[in-house]
Amino acid sequence: MAKHLLLRGMLAGVLAAILAVLFARIFGEPAIDLAIAFEHAHEGHAGMAAMGGGPEIVSRATQAGLGLLTALAMYGAAIGGIFALIFAFAYGRIGRIDPRSLAMLLAVGGFVAVALIPALKYPPTPPAVGQHETVAFRTAAYFGMILLSIACLSFAAKMAVRIGRSHGTLNAILALIGIYAATAFIAQFFMPAINEVPVDFPAVVLWNFRVSSIGMQAVLWATLGIAFGFLAEPILRAARR
Numbered sequence: 001m002a003k004h005l006l007l008r009g010m011l012a013g014v015l016a017a018i019l020a021v022l023f024a025r026i027f028g029e030p031a032i033d034l035a036i037a038f039e040h041a042h043e044g045h046a047g048m049a050a051m052g053g054g055p056e057i058v059s060r061a062t063q064a065g066l067g068l069l070t071a072l073a074m075y076g077a078a079i080g081g082i083f084a085l086i087f088a089f090a091y092g093r094i095g096r097i098d099p100r101s102l103a104m105l106l107a108v109g110g111f112v113a114v115a116l117i118p119a120l121k122y123p124p125t126p127p128a129v130g131q132h133e134t135v136a137f138r139t140a141a142y143f144g145m146i147l148l149s150i151a152c153l154s155f156a157a158k159m160a161v162r163i164g165r166s167h168g169t170l171n172a173i174l175a176l177i178g179i180y181a182a183t184a185f186i187a188q189f190f191m192p193a194i195n196e197v198p199v200d201f202p203a204v205v206l207w208n209f210r211v212s213s214i215g216m217q218a219v220l221w222a223t224l225g226i227a228f229g230f231l232a233e234p235i236l237r238a239a240r241r
Contacts, residue, residue, distance in 0.1 A: 012223070028209065031209035080224060117184050
């Protein structure tokens, strides 16, 4: 059964990636185009056109189309596979929850832990924001925040299960939210601060890009939860029979 759930998780992840790409094309690309225009204007103003004016290895159309779809499809398949394994482990261990409800619950947790909380500490940045010399450091810090967020959620979930056995479901849910919020805040506090936004960068463009980036993640995780629950339910129903 785990193999079938894994395949359906990857399929749900690819479907979620396709919808996320559509969302990004509609809401995210305008902000990226404006950020690129800002970057080019500053390069020209500073006399750096010779440095940035070389031949384009990958066209902007390819980056926004096939490139984005390919990257997100691979990401969606990987996330979907991991999601299916976590679902298989959690199903039947955290109470009497039907497959669709459990899938949506895990999707909400995944969105909060993997996308929302790390983005609150290290918000997504469009082109022209961030220094080339700090790319490796910023990437390591961001993924470190993801790992810490997942660890905080796992710890909170484990404590909530223990509390739920003696104090009921409502107290367990409140404990889960409270413990995760507290530990995630502490983790964010001790992570290094990064602020490399140019002073004259348009605030509206930055805001629209960050909102669309988080929105894209919300679309991906919501679709993953709904699609996987729909695909997994027949398998689990047959297994019960």
